[in-house]
Every structure is written in structure tokens, then in C-alpha cells.
Amino acid sequence: MVLRRLSGCAVLLGMVLAPGWVLAAGKCERLVVTGSPDAPPYLWRDPQDPKHLIGASADLLQQVAGELGLKVELLYAGKRSEALAEVRSGRMDMLADAPLTLSELESLDYIHPPLVQNDYLVWTRKGSTLIYNQLADLHGHRGAVSEKARLTQPFEAFAKDQLTLRRTSNLTEALQKLLLGDVEYVLAGRYAGMALAQSLGMANDLVAAAQPVDRPGLFLAVSHDSACNDPWLRGQLAKKMTELPASGLTEALLQRNLERWKAQLQQPAGTSKQ
Template sequence: MRAEPFLKSSLLLLALLLAPGLALAVGKCERLVATGNPEYPPYLWRDPQNPQKLIGANAELLQRIGQDIGVEIEVIHSGPWSRAQDEVRTGRIDLLAGAFLTLPRLESMDYVHPAFYVTPSVVWVRKGKEFPYLGWDDLRGKLGGTLVGNSFGQQFDAFAKANLTLENVPSLTQAFQKLLLGRTEYVLYERYPGVALVDSLGLQEDLQALEPPISSEGLFLTLSHSSACNDPWLRGQLAKKMTELTASGLPETLLQSNLQRWKAQQLQAVSPPPSE
């Protein structure tokens, strides 16, 4: 008889824990780790004060989402863009802080809708070495460069695989260096991060972007299928907050403020030290 109250209370506790809302709360992760392309200003770049951390518009947006849903989101540097994708694909890192939608990524990641930016990708060339360009077909027969693991949308990726000759390198700096040395004839990369790097390297008189863009793709937050934190509650909360914040215009505000932040950091980096 003495065991009966204990048994009843245990069964009640078990029933409560199995209630849908409480079960989700009990299993909720309190911390997520995100990564992304470290050469992607004003979206993402390495923090000069803490190189193991990524800062930028995407990082600030994720941190705001984390605050709103009660989950700490840390955005770290995990290596070049190709390695960052591998870290998320395998589940060693939970989130990819900005990626275009592609079929291969869909096999290993859940995309959080809606996209928080639409970013154009363009053809970068040396000034004085431009070629007639009106669209994709004008890239045929020329040697181009891009980053390992980079994508420009499913449609262009399929065209490039079938028709273009592209050399893949780990970083945009390296891709631009090969272009300047004449080892490639063009580089494919997003316009705004490309402009930011061209400005920081002082190459405004050497490189330019051709029009029109090869693509304009939505930039999404993705969640690894292999993340231990990937559950219906988290996916729902991320989508809900992303919908609210994009509707409020916050991503564009963060983009503009981080563009100024990046420019200020570059000016500070090249400024001479104060005289004593």
C-alpha cells in the first residue's frame, strides 16, 4: 500500500513529461553554433578582435533571432567556405548563416524560409581586359574562377557544369590574385562582398563587375539534418522569427550598418598609428 502513492506520482510525472508542449520544452537546445563564409562582408567576416568569431549582418540577425526564441546562437569561424559547409553538412556545426538554395544542400540541410536577403552574383574582370558580355553564353570558351563549394543558384550551376571551365580556389582573395595575374579571365562572385574586398585591397582601379548579374538568389539560414538540436520546435521558431524580422525590414538595416562597420574597420587598419 505504501508504494501506491509513489507509483501514482511517478505515472503522473511521466504523463506530464510526455505532454507535447512539455516534451518539446524539455528537449530544447539552449545553445546553437553557426558558421559561414568568412570572406563575405558585409554579410559575414572574421572579427579583427577575435578571429575565431564571425561578425556581420548575418551574424547579428542570427543573434537577434536567438534572443527572441531564448536560444544562444554563437557564430564561429570554422575555416574557408567549403569547410564551413562540410561542418554543417556533417552536423558538427548546427547552422549555416547564409546559403543559396541548391539540391545537394537540400540533401543535408533544412532551409529556413523566407530568405533574408536577395543577393546578385556578377562577373568580375580586369579593367582593360573586358570582353563582350550580355549573358551566360558569353562566358563559354573562357577560363574563369570561383570559390570551392560556391553556388550561384541551381539553374546557373547546371549551366556552368555543362558549359563553362571554372577553377576553384579556397578564397576570394586568391581568386582575384589569379585574375590580376592573367591566370583566369573572370571571377564569379556576389556583387556586394566582391565590392567590399576590392575596396579593402585597393583594387578599385584594377577590377570591375560586368552587368547583368549571372543570377540573383535568396540567401537562407540552413539547419543541419544531423544537428542534435534539429527538431520541429526549433524549425518552427526559426521560420516564425525569420518571417517576422524580414517583414520588419531588420535585415536591410543590419546590412547597411555592417557595410559602414566594415568600411570603418578597413580605414582603421590602414591608418598610421598616432604619433607620440
């Protein structure tokens, strides 16, 4: 009994006298993050520094991480599928813009609520007879959507069964088909559609419905194999995600990056497409 007590005291004394870094072990101080390189104004490749990603999601994460005392580096890891593979493997810690899919729950911990939500709107030509108020209004009409669009799984299933949607290589092509009359509507994100329409000189020719057709969330998702994945990090990030909507920061950073992307689109060497 005495030996057991002495042993317990020794362990306790060792914990008290241990260096601070031992007690702090497990608390992550640096996160290596990646995401889609072609999803402005949320996230895209920095034309001035192609190894890094910039955008509203990057700025939001930097702000949140700074408040938690964490360092974050947003790195380019290739196209979307390659970025996901890097995080799945644990070579990178987190995705900054993960769509919620059941299959990825086996390798990723999603932080709720989402970092941002992307409103997808119905865009039509000005003067079009197609007026969108509800999904039924799209039945029988030809539409287009970028193959890079990330819609929710329920909406994807609905669209496959109920809508006539042509997949285009990017949003620019979809909007061009709309103006040419090849399709009657385009599904595009509120901010991406707005910026691209203005940059391509189409803003006066297109109209976006006010009611979103879909609102996919873009989540922070931590790899199961990341050394940084612990309850403290997930809890603190979830708390910050809960506080964000009321702060007004998301909208401010979206507007700032919208202008940033539009400025880059006007420079041929830095043109980005969704």
C-alpha cells in the first residue's frame, strides 16, 4: 500500500515538474490546410503565389485560427480530388471547403455548422419567359450547370430524375450557352455568377432569381489521421463556426474577395474559371 502511494506521488510530482511542452502535448499549433483550387470567391489558387490558396474561406479560417492561437497554412494540393486524397491520408490536416457526403465520414471529421454556405441561384436571360419561384417551374426547361459545381446530394438526386441539365466544363461556358439560347437557365452560385457575369460583360443581360435552388454548406473537415485531430481542436472550431453567422465577418470577406477575384479576371494572365 505504501509503495503504491509513493508511486502515485512520484507520478503526480513528475507531472507538476514536467516542462510546459509536455503538458501541452497533443494541442496542435500549426494546421496545414488545402481545398479546391477553382472555387472563387471562396477558394482559389493565388496567381501571385501558386503554392498557396486564397479567398473568403481562407481568410475566415485565418481569422478563426488566429483567435485560437493556431498557425494555418493554406496550400495548393492539386485539383479537388487530389486535395481530398492528401487530407484523407493525413499528409495534410484539413479541408477548408468540404461538401458534406456520407462516404467521407469514414476518413473526415466535419466541423458543424459549415464555414460558409453557397447559395445556388437560377440565372436566366433578361426578358425570359421562365420565371423561377419553385423547383416545379424548371420542369421541361433546358438548363446548364458547371461540372465543378458542388450541390447537395439530395438536390443532385432530384436534378438527375426531374431536371434537364447539361454539364459544362466551367461556369463561363454555361453562361455563354445561356446567352446564345442553347439553354434556358443556368444554376450558379450567387457570388461566382455575379462576378463572372460582370467580368464577361453579361451583367445587363442576365437575371438571378432571389430564392436559392440549393444551399450546400462548405465545411471544415479534419482528417482522422491528422496529428492535430483532437477534441480540443474540434470543439473550439465548432464554437467559432457557431459564432460566425452573427459576426458579419463572412459577408464582409465574401464581398472583399468578390472584388479581388473580379480584379484578377480583368487581367488575362490571372483569369480564373469556375
